[in-house]
Amino acid sequence: MTEKADIRHLDLAPIPFGTPLPAKVSAQTLELLLTRRSAPAPTLGLPAPSEDEMEVLLKIGFRVPDHGKIGPWRIVRFTTESKARLVDNLRALAEARDDKAQAGALLKLSTPPEALLVVYSPVQPHKIPLWEQMGSAFAICQNLLIAAGAMGYGANWITDWYAYDAEAKSLLGLKDGEEVAGFIYLGTPSEAPLERDRPDYAERVSFWEG
């Protein structure tokens, strides 16, 4: 899959507060969402999104519901080089622990060309429940997957031991109280992902009978 969307006409200027935003009807978007799939990280190669494309992705990423407008999230970017350094540091950590499973799990992190790290920061006790702050951060991850797909890239949202391990979190630069919402891998898939099992609609949707 090498075809990419033409993003040159997109207007990225901030939209003034209060500007009316009429709905944009798009059957193509519906089609995209009906067949959306993550691309397994190991299939993601070059080209990765360009700087211009990345700007579009990030701006779409941040356009998520956010109760209280508190922005309980930040995104840290990795280049191929900084990601390689991260992998080296994590490998050293795993080897110091003699943890082969942890070392092996780094393969995924070392394969694709570029990753975005999405971190949520629900540090401040706030009247907006933590659960909702986390939901907003997860919505960023999902927006990134959708936008990457629409642009002609593949994306994969993962976590792993290094998203939860205290020393690894410190290497990643997380502040106290911050958690990783997801690592978003981006690249061009070498093959089309295959459909996976999907939940049964009738099993998951019901009318309230109270």
Ligand SMILES: Cc1cc2nc3c(=O)[nH]c(=O)nc-3n(C[C@H](O)[C@H](O)[C@H](O)COP(=O)(O)O)c2cc1C
């Ligand atoms: C928060 C979160 C963390 C995830 N972490 C992993 C992971 O570490 N490894 C993995 O194989 N899949 C992980 N997944 C699942 C994949 O991102 C994805 O759901 C799965 O590959 C199927 O994706 P699709 O329904 O978008 O095609 C995670 C999903 C979420 C929401």
